[in-house]
Amino acid sequence: xxxxxxxxxxxxxxxxxxxxxxxxxxxxxxxxxxxxxxxxxxxxxxxxxxxxxxxxxxxxxxxxxxxxxxxxxxxxxxxxxxxxxxxxx
Numbered sequence: 126x127x128x129x130x131x132x133x134x135x136x137x138x139x140x141x142x143x144x145x146x147x148x149x150x151x152x153x154x155x156x157x158x159x160x161x162x163x164x165x166x167x168x169x170x171x172x173x174x175x176x177x178x179x180x181x182x183x184x185x186x187x188x189x190x191x192x193x194x195x196x197x198x199x200x201x202x203x204x205x206x207x208x209x210x211x212x213x214x
Contacts (some may be wrong), residue, residue: 188214 141147171177193212198204 184214 147153150210188211190212195204195207195211198207
């Protein structure tokens with residue numbers, strides 16, 4: 126089944142090719158990367174472009190930083206509170 130706009134879209138693409146709009150595109154001549162799960166491809170790309178971190182990585186970083194801070198704490202109440210915080214993480 127063809128879409129009513131297919132011919133129009135083909136004309137636009139052909140005109141762009143003639144103008145050279147597709148020359149020197151990023152990744153030209155390189156193989157396309159096919160994600161393992163195509164359903165997640167858009168989400169993965171947006172996450173990467175936004176430099177977003179997964180919650181697991183964020184929590185691991187908080188635990189690592191908290192442990193380093195705990196080593197320098199000498200006050201018993203402050204240590205106790207930090208240990209509780211780390212246990213919650």
